[in-house]
Amino acid sequence: MFRKKNTAGVDSDAIREILDEKKTKMKLSLKACAHCTLCAESCFLFMGRDKDPKYMPSYKFINSIGVLYKNKGNVDKLDLGEIRDIVWERCVLCTRCYCPMGIDIPEMIALARRVCRSQGVYPRYDQE
Amino acid sequence: MELSNILSGTCVYDFVRGPLVWISFIIFILGTIFQVFRLLSLTRVEETVKLKSGPGSFLPKRSEKEKTDWGLRARLSIFGVNPFLIVVTTLFHVLLVIMPIFVLGHNILLDNAFGISLFAFPEKTADVLTQIVIICAMIFLYRRLFVDRVKAITDWKDYLFLLLAAAPFITGYFAFHQTFSEHYRLIITLHILSGELMLMAIPFTKFIHMFYLVIIRLTVKSEYSLGQGDRVW
Numbered sequence: 001m002f003r004k005k006n007t008a009g010v011d012s013d014a015i016r017e018i019l020d021e022k023k024t025k026m027k028l029s030l031k032a033c034a035h036c037t038l039c040a041e042s043c044f045l046f047m048g049r050d051k052d053p054k055y056m057p058s059y060k061f062i063n064s065i066g067v068l069y070k071n072k073g074n075v076d077k078l079d080l081g082e083i084r085d086i087v088w089e090r091c092v093l094c095t096r097c098y099c100p101m102g103i104d105i106p107e108m109i110a111l112a113r114r115v116c117r118s119q120g121v122y123p124r125y126d127q128e
Numbered sequence: 129m130e131l132s133n134i135l136s137g138t139c140v141y142d143f144v145r146g147p148l149v150w151i152s153f154i155i156f157i158l159g160t161i162f163q164v165f166r167l168l169s170l171t172r173v174e175e176t177v178k179l180k181s182g183p184g185s186f187l188p189k190r191s192e193k194e195k196t197d198w199g200l201r202a203r204l205s206i207f208g209v210n211p212f213l214i215v216v217t218t219l220f221h222v223l224l225v226i227m228p229i230f231v232l233g234h235n236i237l238l239d240n241a242f243g244i245s246l247f248a249f250p251e252k253t254a255d256v257l258t259q260i261v262i263i264c265a266m267i268f269l270y271r272r273l274f275v276d277r278v279k280a281i282t283d284w285k286d287y288l289f290l291l292l293a294a295a296p297f298i299t300g301y302f303a304f305h306q307t308f309s310e311h312y313r314l315i316i317t318l319h320i321l322s323g324e325l326m327l328m329a330i331p332f333t334k335f336i337h338m339f340y341l342v343i344i345r346l347t348v349k350s351e352y353s354l355g356q357g358d359r360v361w
Contacts (some may be wrong), residue, residue: 032340033337034334035281037281096351102341102353103344
């Protein structure tokens with residue numbers, strides 16, 4: 001749970017700069033999520049992966065952009081690697097997710113992608 | 129001195145039914161105004177450009193049946209996906225808002241204080257409705273504890289706020305039925321205190337989904353917007 005972070009190779013200030021741009025909207029949206037899970041069925045990947053909770057839109061934004069804001073950008077390559085798997089492997093940004101509150105989930109995922117990309121963490125389809 | 133003794137003491141009792149009522153209402157109202165303007169400032173009005181369809185119609189038109197058949201509309205909405213949870217959540221949230229306003233005891237207090245009172249539910253009805261709220265809260269608790277997908281994103285705050293939302297109803301139920309009559313003062317103090325804490329928490333905590341839902345779903349243009357929103361993020 002609480003492992004020591006090795007922040008080598010990660011520019012936390014640059015991450016914070018990106019996070020600060022949308023801070024109000026993102027923090028309000030994270031707060032407004034009632035963890036109700038009504039978004040689950042709107043995700044075709046959730047439906048296609050045997051209803052695995054890891055594919056729920058709320059799970060995906062809480063564990064990507066939510067983690068980034070919670071740690072105020074102080075994350076290491078391991079964290080970013082996990083976020084990369086969530087925001088690229090488990091979301092295709094089809095933008096069809098439903099939220100009863102109207103939370104803009106695609107923008108949250110897109111912002112997490114932007115943070116990862118700024119740190120050189122993204123899928124390299126030519127190498128993998 | 130035990131906590132229960134402190135809570136049921138005259139000093140605390142007078143504070144929660146006196147100044148704290150005003151403090152909580154002021155925090156709730158000012159906090160609400162602040163957050164509503166904050167949410168609106170995050171979005172802006174954008175003119176909708178109506179495109180004329182060219183030769184041949186590519187966009188499927190909504191059929192008349194889809195517009196007027198409410199059963200079909202319900203099935204196509206989130207109600208069709210998860211009908212049980214939608215019924216539970218609707219009952220819970222609607223009652224959570226209207227019960228405190230229309231319960232007889234509260235209206236008697238209003239009448240004593242200001243000489244005004246609103247329509248009040250008969251006591252039997254209010255009792256049943258309170259039980260419905262408590263049952264709904266228990267269903268939410270069950271989901272948090274045992275349903276995989278809910279468990280996956282539940283943290284301690286979810287339990288805390290569920291408890292905070294249900295506490296005024298549970299204590300109100302006990303107070304009405306005089307369940308712990310020897311501790312009546314304690315129960316009623318907890319009832320008032322939990323209601324006030326909830327009121328103060330609404331604008332600044334997870335309870336903010338109350339305004340978020342109304343403002344964002346009603347005013348922002350999106351696939352799932354309710355009504356004719358003309359704002360964008």
